[in-house]
Amino acid sequence: MAYQIVEGCVNCWACAPLCPRQAIYEAKPHFLIHSVLCTECAGEHPDPQCASICPIEGVILDSLGVPLNPPGSLTGIPPERLAAARAEIQAR
Amino acid sequence: MELKVSDHSGSAPAIAGGCSASGCGSSGDALAHLPEHIRAKVHNHPCYSEEAHHHYARMHVAVAPACNIQCHYCNRKYDCANESRPGVVSEVLTPDQAVKKVIAVAAHIPQMTVLGIAGPGDPLANPARTLETFRQLTEKAPDIKLCVSTNGLALPDCVDALCTHNIDHVTITINCVDPDVGAKIYPWIFWQGRRIKGRKGVAILIEQQQKGLEMLVARGVLVKVNSVLIPGVNDEHLKEVSRVVKSKGAFLHNVMPLIAEPEHGTFFGVMGQRGPTHDELQTLQDACAGDMNMMRHCRQCRADAVGMLGEDRGHEFTLEKIETMDIDYGRAMEERRQVHAAIEANREAQRKKSGETFISITALKARRRETPPALIAVATKGGGVINQHFGHAAEFLIYEANDQDVRFIGHRKVDLYCSGGETCGDAQTALAKTIQALSGCVAVLCSKIGYEPWGALEAAGIAPNGEHAMEPIEDAVAAVYRELAASGSLERATPAPLRMRA
Numbered sequence: 001m002a003y004q005i006v007e008g009c010v011n012c013w014a015c016a017p018l019c020p021r022q023a024i025y026e027a028k029p030h031f032l033i034h035s036v037l038c039t040e041c042a043g044e045h046p047d048p049q050c051a052s053i054c055p056i057e058g059v060i061l062d063s064l065g066v067p068l069n070p071p072g073s074l075t076g077i078p079p080e081r082l083a084a085a086r087a088e089i090q091a092r
Numbered sequence: 093m094e095l096k097v098s099d100h101s102g103s104a105p106a107i108a109g110g111c112s113a114s115g116c117g118s119s120g121d122a123l124a125h126l127p128e129h130i131r132a133k134v135h136n137h138p139c140y141s142e143e144a145h146h147h148y149a150r151m152h153v154a155v156a157p158a159c160n161i162q163c164h165y166c167n168r169k170y171d172c173a174n175e176s177r178p179g180v181v182s183e184v185l186t187p188d189q190a191v192k193k194v195i196a197v198a199a200h201i202p203q204m205t206v207l208g209i210a211g212p213g214d215p216l217a218n219p220a221r222t223l224e225t226f227r228q229l230t231e232k233a234p235d236i237k238l239c240v241s242t243n244g245l246a247l248p249d250c251v252d253a254l255c256t257h258n259i260d261h262v263t264i265t266i267n268c269v270d271p272d273v274g275a276k277i278y279p280w281i282f283w284q285g286r287r288i289k290g291r292k293g294v295a296i297l298i299e300q301q302q303k304g305l306e307m308l309v310a311r312g313v314l315v316k317v318n319s320v321l322i323p324g325v326n327d328e329h330l331k332e333v334s335r336v337v338k339s340k341g342a343f344l345h346n347v348m349p350l351i352a353e354p355e356h357g358t359f360f361g362v363m364g365q366r367g368p369t370h371d372e373l374q375t376l377q378d379a380c381a382g383d384m385n386m387m388r389h390c391r392q393c394r395a396d397a398v399g400m401l402g403e404d405r406g407h408e409f410t411l412e413k414i415e416t417m418d419i420d421y422g423r424a425m426e427e428r429r430q431v432h433a434a435i436e437a438n439r440e441a442q443r444k445k446s447g448e449t450f451i452s453i454t455a456l457k458a459r460r461r462e463t464p465p466a467l468i469a470v471a472t473k474g475g476g477v478i479n480q481h482f483g484h485a486a487e488f489l490i491y492e493a494n495d496q497d498v499r500f501i502g503h504r505k506v507d508l509y510c511s512g513g514e515t516c517g518d519a520q521t522a523l524a525k526t527i528q529a530l531s532g533c534v535a536v537l538c539s540k541i542g543y544e545p546w547g548a549l550e551a552a553g554i555a556p557n558g559e560h561a562m563e564p565i566e567d568a569v570a571a572v573y574r575e576l577a578a579s580g581s582l583e584r585a586t587p588a589p590l591r592m593r594a
């Protein structure tokens with residue numbers, strides 16, 4: 001049972017000092033979670049701390065690979081709207 | 093004395109630079125009514141005193157990447173060398189690297205009087221990194237003023253620590269005092285271990301901001317309030333914000349236009365929220381001005397900006413470059429002291445000059461009482477005079493002239509972050525964009541102007557004028573206003589308002 005940080009992390013440092021197990025460490029190209037140390041905050045916090053402050057959708061996954069902050073959940077931008085805006089910019 | 097200053101050319105005094113209206117003289121210093129001890133604090137602070145920003149430089153160090161809230165005008169993924177707006181940086185520094193950079197900049201740009209920490213996240217969401225930077229600078233560079241800019245959520249917890257480090261200027265971004273308005277601006281905050289969404293989170297944010305403001309004022313710290321003007325969201329509400337923050341003791345209110353483009357990837361950008369027009373911004377600033385000192389010269393800097401407002405010399409001070417610089421700060425401080433003395437002598441001379449200007453404007457008032465006010469754009473590169481070629485201007489200063497006065501009301505950038513043209517298929521030429529940026533102005537004053545832009549400006553109803561080269565700005569603006577008024581050309585309708593851009 002451990003979370004993981006994947007590509008897309010912007011290295012903003014917000015999560016690292018919050019981790020009750022000091023399981024998050026600086027690495028290249030982005031921060032990582034130590035899979036042995038991470039307890040998913042069980043018994044320590046009602047919400048996992050890293051995923052509660054992370055500003056980027058889809059970069060912290062649970063042990064099944066499911067994002068804790070799915071697309072649209074943090075910015076409020078509907079994913080299809082974002083895709084349309086990107087397509088429009090690409091087409092310019 | 094050898095001055096190591098920015099790359100001025102021409103006959104402007106070496107100590108002038110950056111944005112450079114001779115400033116606020118004709119309308120009187122906007123901060124003139126403030127108590128002496130406050131004026132002394134902001135006297136050489138480019139971000140707090142409009143008059144000072146013609147003479148002194150600032151820098152931000154990006155030591156604070158984490159944030160504890162999300163704003164709809166911010167995209168935390170943005171890291172771009174070519175874009176200039178808050179929250180954008182090229183590299184995040186450790187406190188040690190930041191201190192080294194500050195020392196290097198202070199030695200090379202002696203007009204730099206102010207170091208601010210403004211992000212790219214929220215400085216007080218990174219208290220250890222922010223405070224360590226301040227601690228070292230208080231010790232190593234005591235002649236630099238230290239400032240911090242925050243969203244206010246963690247402010248009450250940090251006030252005592254900030255006071256320990258001698259921070260006497262704090263900027264709080266307050267976009268609302270009503271959670272229902274705020275719910276359209278802030279999707280969530282991180283508070284006591286939880287992400288709190290919507291109105292409930294905003295209510296906590298507002299409470300913390302107001303508490304932090306009160307605590308700072310009680311400790312004698314100068315507080316500026318920044319607000320982002322978002323048409324249809326908080327435009328009317330900002331008048332209330334202005335009243336509330338003034339009543340609690342904030343001394344300056346800076347209403348800035350929303351910057352939102354789809355390519356920024358922000359909520360507002362993607363969802364098509366527009367920014368305000370120049371007119372809307374000015375109207376709101378004027379409406380708030382009855383209650384509050386308004387700031388109009390903000391350039392909405394990056395969180396790692398270096399130099400005079402409106403310029404960025406950050407590329408001269410990358411980590412790699414500062415590594416090779418060997419600086420004796422004791423010596424640099426002495427040189428800085430001398431440069432500041434020279435700047436003050438120059439300011440004193442300008443103050444005398446603006447006194448003369450005031451007389452000429454008074455004469456103007458007596459002559460014509462019924463002409464409508466007009467906006468006049470000015471191209472300048474320093475020294476408070478008209479000394480820039482039309483085609484070289486990256487921004488124009490905008491003055492409003494009426495029968496009684498000439499006042500600085502803002503700037504308009506013409507080097508848009510995306511220059512369009514051939515590279516992205518935008519059909520507009522650079523000239524067309526410049527003319528669009530000058531929309532609403534009746535004239536543009538510059539040192540010289542080419543044949544082609546001359547014709548295009550005239551066609552657009554903007555009178556080009558190169559007759560006042562090297563003259564003090566306010567004098568020239570007053571003279572041109574008088575000529576236009578006499579010729580009757582001020583009766584014409586002004587063009588449609590232009591939406592502001594980054």
